[in-house]
Amino acid sequence: MRRDERDSDWLAERQSETLRAIGDVEKRTLLANILASAAIIGLSQTLPNATAFYLPALLRFVIIFLSAIVYTRIRRELGVNAPTMTTIYFGVFVSLLGGLSWGLLLLPVMLEPVLHAASFMIFGAILVCVSLISSNTSSAPHMWVPFILSFLASALAGLAMDAGPLALQFGLGLTIVVAVLTLFSFGTAKQSIRAADMLVENRRLGEELADALSHAEFLAKRDPLTGLYNRRAVFEYRNHENARNDRAHVMLIDIDRFKQVNDRFGHDLGDRLLVAIATVIRDTLRELPGETHYAARLGGEEFAIFLDLSEEAEASAFAECVRMKIERVAFEFSMPEGLATASIGLSHLYRGEPIAHGLQRADTALYEAKNAGRNTVRSRDRELAA
Numbered sequence: 001m002r003r004d005e006r007d008s009d010w011l012a013e014r015q016s017e018t019l020r021a022i023g024d025v026e027k028r029t030l031l032a033n034i035l036a037s038a039a040i041i042g043l044s045q046t047l048p049n050a051t052a053f054y055l056p057a058l059l060r061f062v063i064i065f066l067s068a069i070v071y072t073r074i075r076r077e078l079g080v081n082a083p084t085m086t087t088i089y090f091g092v093f094v095s096l097l098g099g100l101s102w103g104l105l106l107l108p109v110m111l112e113p114v115l116h117a118a119s120f121m122i123f124g125a126i127l128v129c130v131s132l133i134s135s136n137t138s139s140a141p142h143m144w145v146p147f148i149l150s151f152l153a154s155a156l157a158g159l160a161m162d163a164g165p166l167a168l169q170f171g172l173g174l175t176i177v178v179a180v181l182t183l184f185s186f187g188t189a190k191q192s193i194r195a196a197d198m199l200v201e202n203r204r205l206g207e208e209l210a211d212a213l214s215h216a217e218f219l220a221k222r223d224p225l226t227g228l229y230n231r232r233a234v235f236e237y238r239n240h241e242n243a244r245n246d247r248a249h250v251m252l253i254d255i256d257r258f259k260q261v262n263d264r265f266g267h268d269l270g271d272r273l274l275v276a277i278a279t280v281i282r283d284t285l286r287e288l289p290g291e292t293h294y295a296a297r298l299g300g301e302e303f304a305i306f307l308d309l310s311e312e313a314e315a316s317a318f319a320e321c322v323r324m325k326i327e328r329v330a331f332e333f334s335m336p337e338g339l340a341t342a343s344i345g346l347s348h349l350y351r352g353e354p355i356a357h358g359l360q361r362a363d364t365a366l367y368e369a370k371n372a373g374r375n376t377v378r379s380r381d382r383e384l385a386a
Contacts, residue, residue: 017196018139023071043118052108059101099147103154110170138185139192226278229296243308246351249315251305252362256341256374258301280325319377341375
């Protein structure tokens with residue numbers, strides 16, 4: 001996706017991914033952070049100005065503790081899709097103190113330089129630690145900017161107040177180092193953001209694929225206009241085999257003179273009429289006890305209903321109820337008399353019997369309903385039982 005096509009949701013997802021990545025790195029490097037800080041403090045105790053490191057060392061360990069809290073909360077909030085803004089604001093404050101702690105820890109080395117191996121090791125270790133933290137947080141400017149600025153500002157402010165013989169050289173050198181570090185961090189940030197964009201894009205592609213597969217599965221057995229089952233579902237998926245009763249019933253419904261509806265009023269109204277009829281059928285089925293009944297649109301204006309009802313009287317009463325409700329739909333659509341009513345054929349279906357047999361009997365009953373003047377129900381049960 002091009003940059004100009006990324007919406008606010010995309011940018012929010014990208015930020016969540018970058019924060020999650022930063023939090024994961026902070027979690028994995030927590031022990032290393034503690035050990036590095038402890039090593040720097042330990043080395044500082046071999047220097048003549050060892051006491052100057054006490055306060056920065058204390059602040060450093062406080063910041064490690066606070067950072068762990070911040071990123072733990074961020075990971076937890078991202079995991080449950082909870083708002084993270086409050087934690088981020090606290091993280092900005094912690095980042096500010098974090099940069100300050102490293103700057104204060106560096107000051108004793110620059111203010112009282114000595115030719116001692118520990119002094120060089122501390123100076124290098126601090127710059128390495130600052131570089132690693134800067135690189136990790138660079139993809140989150142609200143965390144990175146306060147950190148790097150407070151680090152540089154605290155170190156330069158300390159040098160300015162002391163104004164020692166090497167203050168200018170240290171200040172200039174540190175500024176150049178931070179400038180180079182900033183350029184490197186920009187490159188790291190671009191890479192991290194690109195990786196986050198890829199994660200978001202892959203997730204969205206996965207969601208789109210899942211939706212497409214779900215839609216394809218839906219269309220494989222559902223009628224796209226009405227949402228009822230389609231002909232394929234009736235004959236291939238054989239949902240009727242889940243019936244509770246050994247004897248059930250099937251209905252065929254044909255909307256009377258539907259071609260005239262399309263010819264006179266247009267296909268758009270015809271489609272809306274079919275959707276309204278399908279809704280009536282679906283709602284009426286829901287009034288029946290049990291979940292094994294279902295309806296399908298076989299094509300055009302023809303519908304089929306499977307009723308997991310063993311008694312013919314119950315099935316006939318249901319068929320008559322549907323007929324009356326469809327007649328009411330025709331009235332609500334202001335259809336002329338005789339248009340968009342329903343002729344219904346009803347037949348039994350025994351367990352293990354192909355549904356096509358039951359539908360064939362129902363189709364014969366449907367033609368009888370048509371020949372009887374339409375808008376009526378006919379059943380083949382009694383005739384077959386005789």
